[in-house]
Amino acid sequence: MIQTVLVAAPVVLWLMAAIYMILFFLFLKLAQGEPRHPIPLLMAGVAFGLCYDAVVLGLGAFLGDTKLLRLLSYPRYILHGAMVPLLIPICAHALDANKKVLKAVGIATAVLALLGVYTGSRIKLKALDYAGITRFIADTDLTPKWVGHLMPVLSVLPTIVLILCGIVLWKKKGRKELTLSGLLMLVFSGIGPATGHLAETFLFSMFGELGMMIWFWIYAKHDE
16 A cells, blocks of 8 residues: 555645645635634645645656755745644634733744744755655754754644644534544654654655645634
C-alpha cells in the first residue's frame, strides 16, 4: 500500500493541492455569508497555506534541484509558521470565548505567528530526491539548532490546543469535528516514526492535514 502511494506521490500531491484550493474558496464563500464569524476566514487561511505547500511539493516532480524550486520552497516554511497558530483562534471562537479571552488569544496567536515566520525564515535548505519528487528540506548542518528544536513545538502546540478544544466542544455541544481533525493530524504525523518509515513522514503528515481540513469544512458547513 505504501509503495503504491509513493509511486503515485506526484499525482497525490496535485490532487491534494486541488482539494485545498477548492476548500479555500468554499471557506471564503462561507466567510462572506457570516461576516461576523471569523472561523471560516481563519480556516481559509490554513487551507491557503496547505495548498501552497502541496503545489510546491508537486512542482518538485518537474523542476528538480533548481534555483526556482529552492526559491519557492522558502515560503513553505514561512507560511507554515504563520498559518499553524490560526488553529488557536479557531478554537477560541468555536468555544464562544468572551472578548477578553479572544483579545488574549489574538495577542498570543500574533506572537506565535511572528515567531513561526522568523523561525521559518532562518531555515537553510538542501535538496532531497524521494518518491519521484525533489523537495527542499532543512539542512541540519547549516540551520541553527534552536530552529530545529522550536519548529516541532510551534507545530505540536496548536494541534494539542485543537484536540483539547475539540474534546470540550464534543462534551458541551456534541460536536466531534474539531477533535477528529486534531487527532488525524497527531496520528498521521506519528505513523512514520512508529512504523520505521521516517522518509515518508512528510507524506503521512500531509494526509493528516487533509483529513483535518475536511473535518474543518464539515464543522464550518454545519454552522452555516
